[in-house]
Amino acid sequence: MKPGIHPDYHEITVVMTDGTEYTTHSCYGKPGDTLRLDVDTKSHPAWTGVQRMLDTGGQVAKFNKRFAGIGTRTKG
Numbered sequence: 001m002k003p004g005i006h007p008d009y010h011e012i013t014v015v016m017t018d019g020t021e022y023t024t025h026s027c028y029g030k031p032g033d034t035l036r037l038d039v040d041t042k043s044h045p046a047w048t049g050v051q052r053m054l055d056t057g058g059q060v061a062k063f064n065k066r067f068a069g070i071g072t073r074t075k076g
Contacts, residue, residue, distance in 0.1 A: 017043045 010031035015021050017040050028035055041047040 016040050 007027040008031075009025055009027055011023055012026045012028055012032070013021055013023055013034045015034060015036045017037055026035070
């Protein structure tokens with residue numbers, strides 16, 4: 001390895017959203033720094049399976065109104 005071209009790889013503490021902590025090695029920050037996570041495997045819907053639908057600006061209502069008649073048959 002060439003000296004002086006690699007990032008500093010050191011120990012940091014990671015704090016999960018529920019407050020649990022663990023120590024790992026990373027290039028983040030300085031040795032001994034703490035990384036506080038906003039989203040992790042205990043809180044993100046991709047891992048928990050719990051999803052919620054956010055209706056920003058009535059987009060869901062607009063979609064439902066626009067495509068409400070699709071799939072219904074009418075006699076005529």
